Amino acid sequence: MTVRGIDHIGLTVPDLEAATRFLADALGAEVLYDTLPADRGPVGGPQTEQRLGVPPGTRQLAIRMLALPDGPGIELFAYHPPGRP
Template sequence: MTDTRVRGIDHIGVTVPDLETATLFLVRALGAEVLYDILRRQDGPRGGLDVEQRLGVPAGTKELAVRMLALPGDGPGIELYEFEGPRREPPARPSDFGWQHVAVYTDDLDASVRDCVAAGAILLAGAQPLPGPEAGERNRFAYLRTPWGSTLKLVTYPDPQPWERTASRRRVRPATVGAGAWPTDPDRPGPTAR
């Protein structure tokens, strides 16, 4: 096997129509925490050839604000972008090409669905059992739409899954909130420095 030196997903970039509204949704719905602003609204907008080439966006597109958030536990960050520009398309649906949803692990699916709906998400259908190789008595999922139209999946799989009996590798399940630690790195402070 080739050593790619890839450790996992660092963050997920999400373009939203309004940075503050999206931040409030993620804080209320998922318990996200604002880490820092990469581009504060009062310091923007940022545009021109550099932005157009770096991000592959149409000419005339400007970054208005960019913010990094963290979800509870050890999962990837969420980097929110707000743009102004000549062309903006609606979010991809699962049937479209490209990254189609973000899945968030939860210990209490029903409570997380309620939190997301209370924060402004739309539940697409009630919670469903995970099928086939992911099945287990308490293993379930639900799909929702965020207020800006992106697809969000909530998933829980506390019970063993059939695929685990024969696989040589396991999926990474986020650690219990508060129980995780930074990856081994002598130059990085421990979890209390978050």
């Protein structure tokens, strides 16, 4: 098997909008789409926890795909961990 390239990487970030601004300013990233728009509300529950392997009570807040000018995409994940206000 030969690796020919990287399609995208995933990063968990505490603030989706701040991370988007940073990557746009620093690397020229552009937003492609939101897989889970922030206004759709948090997604959580046993199915989400099992699928992602996260602790009980974790909620997905948003997911966004960015494109770099000459490189792989960057997928941003924002979570709300259990026990955090």
